[in-house]
Amino acid sequence: MAGRRTLYDKIIDRHKVMSINHVRGPGESLLLYVDRTVLNEYTSPQAFSGLRGAGRGVWRPETALGVIDHVNSTAPVRDNRSADRGAARQMAYFIENGREFGIEIYDVLHPLQGIEHVVLPDIGWVTPGLVIAAGDSHTTTYGAFGSVGFGIGTSDIEHLLATQCLVYHRLKTMRAGVDGLLAPGVTAKDLIMALIRRIGASGASGHALEFTGEAISAMGVEERMTICNMAVECGARVALVEPDAKVRTYMAGRPRSIAPHHLDRAAALWADLRSDADARFDAEVRLDAATVAPMVTWGTSPDQAATIDGHVPDPGSLRGAEASAARQAIDYMGLVPGMALADIRVDRAFIGSCTNARLSDLRDAARVLKGRKVADGVRAIVSPGSSTVRREAEAEGLDRIFIAAGFEWRQSGCSMCLAMNDDVLAPGERCASSTNRNFEGRQGSGGRTHLMSPAMVAAAAVRGRLADVRDFGAVR
């Protein structure tokens, strides 16, 4: 076994307190030690109530951090009150739980507040080789640092808080090898959307998905976060990238970075955080990065996507379940089979979310928007991934570019990615969105979502319809 293990299995092995069913390999049930968690106000309340009801405490409160992100307003002027009674109650209860159980909470007014999966890397709290479980499916983001991150439900949040452990089922492993390099104007978002289209919404179900290859090595850490974040949309429970020098550079100098005097010792442990050369994966998929083009979704599942020069499919040309799914999606989306994607008009443009609202994402979009205007009739908003990102963007003058183009420059939160606050699509409204899910009703009941990269959202906002960012010149 030793000497031919995957990165995933190495991390799980080091966090195994004990085997429960004594199976070897995938399907092993084990007690898994969890290094850190991040809590939000909407999936955690019942976990705290459960602890109270059972008279239990939190095992190591310093390993948890709470961030308000899902229900808060992103109005330009911060206000920690909420007109929504449910949201107000969730925020108040969250703060009360933090106080009672000794867990630090970043409330709406905290200078480091933001979307949980943007905040943790922001503050330097994600380091290689950790296990991070949290009550949000996009916890897979932390794979960009070579850490095992995965989403859990509220009952397991309670379990984790009470015991620092989870009863865990070891996953199968899958490798996505990405050869070559992405072409100019093509982003990490396009790559992961192309993979999801290729293997389907459950293509990596039951697997830990490791990304390897030249394109991944060439990417910055934030691009890797986009890929690992969205890997959950093809069913991957865990996503991973081997940590390299870029990760070390990214972590340095942040508020909770590892103290310099520990770094050599930490780095010695990180040196082994890679899949062995002869490690065997349960599944493999290969992609050629050079052939990836800017992607948009046309349907209501992330795998219902095409390149921007493509067309809405004709369900008659598809088979069985795929045909009926396409028919239902096209009907919900108010589209016509065979129409060019570049002819689809949009009402709204949204740049935000834990997938694509980091500084590099805002720079990509601003490059397209500089000197241009949002089309008449399009309402465009940008919600930076965190208050830190917002400040950094303002220091570079990105806010002025967005505002001059006609975007609303908002505060941070999950916002219109899932529309739990007041950033909601009206029924029938169509949105170009840098988010991760185009499910029916995701951005508002009856709302229609087209997923794409932040630069592609900017292009769509300017054109008033879905557009190819490569026609705008200003691409990397």
Added chain:
Amino acid sequence: MTVFEVVDGIAAAMPAANIDTDVIMPKVFLKGIDRSGLAAGLFHDLRFDDQGRPRPDFVLNRPDHAGARFLLVGPNFGCGSSREHAVWGLRQFGIRALIGTSFAGIFADNAANNGLLLVSLAPDRLMPLMAAAEAGPLSLEIDLTDQHIRYPGGDLHFEVDERLRHSLMSGLDRIGETLTHAERIRAFERDYLGERPWLAER
């Protein structure tokens, strides 16, 4: 937690693939701080039109499917958001088990934590059941003691993880069970954090 041994009732067919947790429990029902009131939200936008009127063609609104206890579902059921509210809503609506071909990972863990049985069958084994349910209300019995689904004209065996089966049949306190290993966890922690002192600091 209600224990699951032998349960019978009507099975409703929802064969579409990739039914996500946003559809199972829309966001407007996620603003609580307890688990209550979620039956009203279950499949809300499929059950009700934009005026709040029941859609008569939706399977769970049909009078002959009233009180359905099982859903026969398409592949990758429960994908998307981690919201456990989806499982709480199914349970509060009266659903005791889902029979499908595959379930999303977080959803499956949430189901296990709430006594909702998920039965995975190969597509060719699910097909006759699905066809029968789509033709009209199908009564069936799930016997977890011997792992059989029985229905008029059929009887099939299913596999389920033995520990999960035991937990569904006895309603174990999972946290309490882990805490019986507290000494093992402490010992692990001393060794692990000793090697990584930076993780022991705030």
